Amino acid sequence: MQTVDTLIHARWVIPVAPRGVVLDNHSVAIDGDKIIALLPTSEAKGRYSARHEHQLAEHALIPGLVNLHGHSAMTLLRGLADDLALMDWLNHHIWPAEKRHLSDEFVFDGTCLAMAEMLRSGTTTVNDMYFFHDAVARAGLTARMRTVVGASILEFPTAYGVDAEDYLSKAISSRDRFIGEPLVTFTLAPHAPYTVSDATFRRVVTLAEQLELGVHCHIHETEEEIAGSLKEHGRRPLQRLHELGLLTPNLIAAHMVHTTPEEIELLARQGVTIAHNPASNMKLASGIAQIQAMRDADIAVGIGTDGAASNNKLDMFAEMRLAAFLGKVGGNPKALPAAEVLEMATLGGARALGMADQIGSITPGKQADLAAVDLSALETQPCYDPISHLVYAAGREQVSDVWVAGKALLQSRELTTLNQRELVAKARWWGERVAKA
Known part of the structure; x- marks a missing residue:
């Protein structure tokens, strides 16, 4: 009998690849940071002994969810300014608050708070976009969460940088400091076409190629953004970025709410990945992204929460449900079925980040990033199809256990790497400071 670190026995294992497969009474064997076997529980108990063994009699075991677009530290601005359009929200509330309070400490504390919330929601990987990059990386290492x-x-000054060259220099320096950390990687994140010049975009393209970094950018989030680009540049933002060389498989385009059929064809041809943020798009009245049309064009799509300041929660279960429902608004009830949406929230995000060989499915040889969802509650009874329940009925409060790289970060709803009481105290302290300003 082979001894392994962890053996998880689950009522259902949903590997995601192949899509729609549900394995009844299966087990996952983990040794070190990797999945070494996926097999029926009856066989697992005869083949393996484990240092840590988990019986999940009424749970679905899924790959850890991948939050493809977030601003983690903005949890400390949750609820600060609600019910506003994007540019009003940014110009008159968020950017002024950031100018007053943004610091390494603010970002570290806010990111740790966000990671605690995400882990308790079954999210094991976040593709972040913010300032004070060292603080974000340190928070990821503290939480032991997989962090991009x-x-x-940007072109204008903030509490973190003076101009585009300063931001780029700091980005490269931070990336160099964390090279070799298996849970931390970097992307270049030009904020948006309306805050970044042509020259800076060209510099981003060059650096991304030289340093083999991904690119992450807000694009076509609002009609106002498109109108401004037509006025200033004589072309829609996507066409401008295409001419600058930004549209490649290396790009994660966040939001992409407003697209023409020709633009969807362009995105597909160039291999761009979309980070779909249904809740944020709705709350800011930005619109409804044409995700089914993008999927029909074979565009890769993942799911993100955006920041807690515009959502107001980091809940991938809520995002999956909204994504599935919004896909059907056009009149096709078969659009974005549950199994496809679950894949978008796991393997889709992994593919976008260039991590599909490491995470996103329960596959031997991959990293053991997993989440267990307890489906025993009355709200998820009876259970004919656990995939249906995960997308349409279950809530984040039903996530019981989470592992990243084989390490248990959530056990029976209790965090193991982050102190919940301390996080709440720090969040309240920051809240008082922001409210008084």
Whole structure:
């Protein structure tokens, strides 16, 4: 009998690849940071002994969810300014608050708070975009959560940088400091076409190629953005970015709410990935992204929460449900079925980040990033199809256990790497400071 670190026995294992497969009474064997076997529980108990064994009699075991677009530290601005359009929200509330309070400490505390919330929601990987990149990376290492640090780039000064060159320099320096950390990687994150110049976008393209970094950018989030680009540049933002060389498989385009059929064809041809943010798009009245049309064109799509300041929660279960429902608004009830949406929230995000060989499905040889969802509650009874329940009925409060790289970060709803009481105290302290300003 082979000894392994962890053996998880679950009522259902949903590997995601192949899509729609549900394995009854299966087990996952983990040794070190990797999945080494996926097999029926009856066989697992005869083949393996484990240092840690988990019986999940009424649970679905899924790959950890991948939050493809977030601004983690903005949890400390949750509820600060609600019910506003994007540019009003940014110009008159969020950017002024950030100018007053943004610091390494603010970002570290806010990111740890966000990671605690995400872990308790079954999210194991976040593709972030913010400032004070070292603080984001340190928070990821503290939480032991898989973290993609998006190094924000703008033309104007903030509490973090003076100009585009300063942001780029700091991005590269931060990336160099964390090379070799298996849970932390970096992307270049030019904020948006309306905050970044042609020259800076060209510099981003060059650096991304030289340093083999991904690019993460807000694009076509609002009609106002498109109108402004037509006025200033004589073309829609996507066409401008295409001419600048930004549209490649290396790009994660966040939002992409407003697209023409020709633009969807362009995105497909260039291999761009979309980060769909249904809740944020709705709350800011930005619109409804044409995700089914993008999927029909074979565009890769993942799901994100955006920041807690515009959502107001980091809940991938809520995002999956909204994504599935919004896909059907056009009149096709078969659009974005549950199994496809679950894939978007896991393997879709992994593919976008270039991590599909490491995470996103329960596959031997991949990293053991997993989440267990307890489906025993009355709200998820009876259970004919656990995939249906995960997308349409279950809530984040039903996530019981989470593992990243084989390490248990959530056990029976209790965090193991982050102190919940301390996080709440720090959040309240920051809340008082922001409210008084």
